[in-house]
Amino acid sequence: MNDQLRKAFEGKEVLVTGGLGFVGSNLAARLVDCGAHVLLMDAMIPGLGGNLFNVEPVRDRVVVNFSDIRDEHSMNYVVRGKDFIFHLAGQNDHVLSLTDPYSDIDINIKGSVVLLEACRKFNPEARLVYTGTRGEYGSVAKLPASEDAPINPKGLYELSSLTSQKIFKIYHDNHGISSVTLRLTNIYGERAQMLHSRFGVANWFIRQAIDGETIRVFGDGQILRDFLYVQDCVDAILMAASSEQAYGEVLNVGDDKASSFLELAKVAIEEAGSGDWEFAPFTQERAAQEPGDFYSDISKIRRIVGWEPITSLRAGVKQTVDFYRHNKPQYW
16 A cells, blocks of 8 residues: 555645644655655644644654645645645634534635636646545444445534535535535544644644543443544545546545543553543533444445454554654643
8 A cells, every 4th residue: 555655646736724733744754655745735723633743753854834725825835736636724623613614614615616726727637635524424323334324514614614614515516616515524643732632632642641631521422423543534535536536526534443432441451551430420511512423334435445444443642642642741
């Protein structure tokens, strides 16, 4: 697979929006390893995860542009000449979207339109990958959830992601701007922000375990999720981008083998060698957006792209614990 990806991206001009964030920086490192020429765009908006340390191992092999995806003039410039554009920039704080709906609309929807318009005007040949969220489904009646499941987002962040996805499809169909949408599930791993719990429960559990704190497991701990290690996620993004058959499609990126929140807490404590757990009632904010059990049907991406996750929950948590133990001052 590594040889195939190197062949697909070696010497290619690549733009990653949100490139100093969690998934973006891991993607950037892999693109560099594949021999791509990588431009990272990030507005470094406080609290949204941008961190220069994320690209420290490849800092001398990437170019960083500190600008905002909503800036039309900047975007018109950076899209030119790019073979691939990975659009990962966005406001993805589920809880914040309950109290500040404007950021989701402005950053996620307007930002996507600015990017697509720039491509339409200045680089219609670029290949685009948009990363959405499994939250677009909301609560589902049948598991695992396929791409054909009814869509019922429970929050504005999820709705803004879905709207952006639809806009990408419109530009794909009407303007020939080739794109593929990936609905990412619960991603965890190295290079995520660790200052608060609003971006992902898995990494927050790992931080609490490392700090020897008590992990609060909401409800009875039996709610299921398909936690996905970030390097498996990066594999999916790159493999989808390099697959001609993927363009025009919406693909789940998750795992059809789910784990409970309680299992996650226990694995984090065991791998960290510290911490404890206790049951706790849902907060009002989390209860409002909790969709219940969710795990993805990945048969479509497996069939079209040939991707499936290869990292077990325990192995991924171990890698994550090791990374943060060595780099804790850079993240909290």
